[in-house]
Amino acid sequence: MTPPYAANSAAARDVANVLHPYTDLKSHLDTGPLVIARGKGVRVWDDAGKEYIEAMAGLWCAALGFDNERLVQAAVKQMRELPYYHGFTGRSHTPMIDLAEMLIQRAPVPMSKVFFANSGSEANDSAIKMIWYANNAWGRPQKKKIIGRVRGYHGITIASGSATGQAANHKAFDLPLPGFIHTLCPTYYHEGKEGETEEQFSMRCAEELEKLILAEGPDTVAAMFCEPIMGAGGVVVPPRGYFQAIQPVLKKYDILLVADEVICGFGRTGNYWGTQTYGLEPDILVCAKALSNSFLPISAVMVNQRVFDGLAAKSHEIGTFGHGFTYSGHPVPAAVAIETLKIYDEIDIVGHVREVGAYFQSELRRRFQDHPLVGEVRGIGLIGAVELVEDKAARRNFPPARKVGAKFVKLAEQQGLISRAMVLDSIGFSPPLVITKSEIGEMLDRFGRALDELAVQLRREAIAPVA
Incomplete structure (x- = not known):
């Protein structure tokens, strides 16, 4: 087969050297990018x-x-002033401080602190570790299981990939890890029964969730991850009353709710957060992507006061919160994110x-x-x-x-x-x-x-x- 690209072209050099995400790697050798x-x-x-x-x-x-020239100039200005610094061992810098403050002010429900990472996957992985860490602080070392949803997507790192509910992210990667379970996908189009209204389907989703929790043991289930609208799962819009039906179940068994706003955040659904569009009350909120218009990689995990208190207590006992990334809150992406949020407000x-x-x-x-x-x-x-x-x-x-x-x-x-x-x-x-x-x-x-x-x-x- 003759490749559809010229020798020594960018496409040919890509095929020779690049390993692509979400690609049939063998077919790519023939088709090119x-x-x-x-x-x-x-x-x-x-x-x-x-x-x-x-x-x-x-x-x-x-x-x-x-x-967007304003975002370009924000990056250039920050590169000249402070092109890199970290947040380890209590260090900080103004872009990280300002961005955290802006996110707390814009949060859909009261939040206490912001942790920065570099992608939605890293942010969700961090949220999972925080949930485990906090439950240890609360004296519940057995309360660690994470609920995702079939067709849900939360990333591709080992833990976030386990919370994800898609076969392609599990097959041959030996995922999901033990302790990650999945409940019914809320697709009324495919899962709704004949004669069943959307509201009735939502109640059935809640009943299925409660059955799963009871089967696993409520004292072992720590949190549920939900996208307001499932993105990579095919843009699955929740049926009427869905989150109003499942949230009481989570509260009944003291199970934290994590809102994955990586796709829905910053206006996508017609509100600043998808959480507001569908009435979620999360304990943890994760965002990325449009946070910086994706011009530079940055993500954030917002936690409420209860979760932060657990993290603070355990870190004081141990002597440190032993989690973070070299680029957590990197000043250049943070500066671009600040300018991005300003533009959203202005326009x-x-x-x-x-x-x-x-x-x-x-x-x-x-x-x-x-x-x-x-x-x-x-x-x-x-x-x-x-x-x-x-x-x-x-x-x-x-x-x-x-x-x-x-x-x-x-x-x-x-x-x-x-x-x-x-x-x-x-x-x-x-x-x-x-x-x-x-x-x-x-x-x-x-x-x-x-x-x-x-x-x-x-x-x-x-x-x-x-x-």
Whole structure:
């Protein structure tokens, strides 16, 4: 097979040297990468000059788009003043202090302290260690199990990957670790029973959760991790009343709630936090991605007073809180994050998302809900998904071996649209939050052309459902 890239090109050098995340590594040797060369606003260009609308904001994260001079200058200024320092053994610096203060002020529920890391995975791993540490401080050394949800995503480090509820993150990695358990995915489209309302389904989810806790032993279960909206699991929007049903169960058995706001935070759902959109009352909140517009890596773990008191007591007994990263609260990413939060306030990012998000959700449903390949259209604000199905009436997905989602992604690229296929051929949308209504229209036009081309391709392969 002749590779679709020239010898000594960037693509060829990539294939020779780079090991890619979330990639079929063997197939990549033949197909090569899509090399992105530059970006501006909601668009990026590859190294051949082809333009794309980035419907996923990279990885759910470039909320302000792919260029912002204020963020560049914030990084340059901090590089000149203090390009690096750490937070170990009580050291500090102004960017870390200021950013922590800004996050506490913006927290959806009262929080006490902020710990900084470099990615959502690291932040969730840190939260798990804090939960174990605090339970030891509280004299509950057996209360350590972590509940995740099927299809949930919390990262790929060993502990956060165990909390994640996706097969691809477990297979061949020997995950999940013991002590990580998973409860029902709250997808009403697939899991709701005939005649069952969304509210009834939510109550059943709560009942299933309580059964799991009782089976494991309430004295052994420490915390539950929840994304307000499941992102990488296919943009699963919680059914009506879901968090109102499960939170009393957690409180009944003194199980901490961790809100994973890595994707939903900073306006994505039409509120500053997804926690506010769905009425969560977390003990710990984790954020990353849009925190710095992802121009530089940084994440944060916010803990309430009770959790902090446990950490403080145990660290005093031991003599130190033996956890942290060389780059925790790095001054340059912290400075960029500070400027990012200022910009969100100045441009009223939440107000903008509410306006254009309503248009996006309406157009997404109007254009695609009745398409013969579409089973469900779902989302809120500027996050959404279109789930492709083989049988619309039966809600039956295509067999995974068909790789229908991957086929769509390639067709979308041909139309100048970068998208992402997730669980059950769910095609995600998470554009930069600064996207305009006209850009949304153009994005959906390109999506529609790719979807129609996919239908033609599937008919040619004689595998499409009868319309």
